[in-house]
Amino acid sequence: MSTGPTNRVVTPLVSGPIPLYHQLRQALRDRIAAGEWRPGDQVPTLRELCQLYGVSRITAIQALGALAHEGVLARKQGKGTFVAEPKIEHGPVRLLSFTEDIARRGHVPGSRILELARIPAGQTIAARLQLAPGDAVVLLRRLRLIDGKPMGVQNAYLPDDLFPGLAQMREPIDSLYRLLDVRYGVVPAKATEAYEPIVVDDEIASLLGVRRGVPAFSVERVTRDQRNRLVEFTVSVLRGDRYKVVLDLAGPGL
Missing domain, CATH: 3.40.1410.10 (Chorismate lyase-like)
Structure with missing residues (x-):
């Protein structure tokens, strides 16, 4: 078990039929939908996500990239990744x-x-x-x-x-x-x-x-x-x- 930056305890992801980056993408999306992170809030860094969910850096990059492509997250050069304003x-x-x-x-x-x-x-x-x-x-x-x-x-x-x-x-x-x-x-x-x-x-x-x-x-x-x-x-x-x-x-x- 790991504790994330928001003090929420989560269970590390486990490899299975659903690719890990899909699991991580959905986990992050669920936390945003639940209001844990609101528009403008910064999400955990790559290192924090890897530690929190027990995934590789590549998996975390894929998940964040997919959410950014969907408009759920927004990347700011030199600052990090943030929850995007809803369209x-x-x-x-x-x-x-x-x-x-x-x-x-x-x-x-x-x-x-x-x-x-x-x-x-x-x-x-x-x-x-x-x-x-x-x-x-x-x-x-x-x-x-x-x-x-x-x-x-x-x-x-x-x-x-x-x-x-x-x-x-x-x-x-x-x-x-x-x-x-x-x-x-x-x-x-x-x-x-x-x-x-x-x-x-x-x-x-x-x-x-x-x-x-x-x-x-x-x-x-x-x-x-x-x-x-x-x-x-x-x-x-x-x-x-x-x-x-x-x-x-x-x-x-x-």
Whole structure:
């Protein structure tokens, strides 16, 4: 029997039909799932794992590598291996605002307004909202937060003629969809989203607190309201290390 860094007594692993590194990977995963190690906590070193579970260094390296590949652990050069922040899953669900979506998943949503202004629509924005180039739109640019940590940068463009006074608002805007409903009687009813993998530039990296060039998702959303009017075009950049897309697929027989 060995005692680990968390003073938990464990039984050394035994060779059998299941490879040792699989056993160790599952043992570490179970301890994380049980809350023994939380996101941001450092896990035992290779030497400690070898002593704790009675395995070789190669076995410990394989187990940690597999968990890092799965996104359960994160390696930090020169510091060690840590429990990774859980990724926020996104799949085909009913249309929700960022605030509603994150809150229903048990996290605390937040945002910081980076820019709120009335601007002329460029070619792309005008095409998405079926406006003429140069027509006025409201730009709402926000840093989106989950549990106080930066998750993405979001630019929302809305037709100015549908939302008079929005560009001059001074109150905090936590949920844009709630504001559109309460203040303007506009209820977002359906949307189309497109996802594209990108790498972040210097500006986005600085806002998200990541390195330049790390992977991210660029997400475009075009939203219509209950009267089928185009009311919003949004471009978001979401951290690739905190976000994943999950799709439910069915065969032709279902």
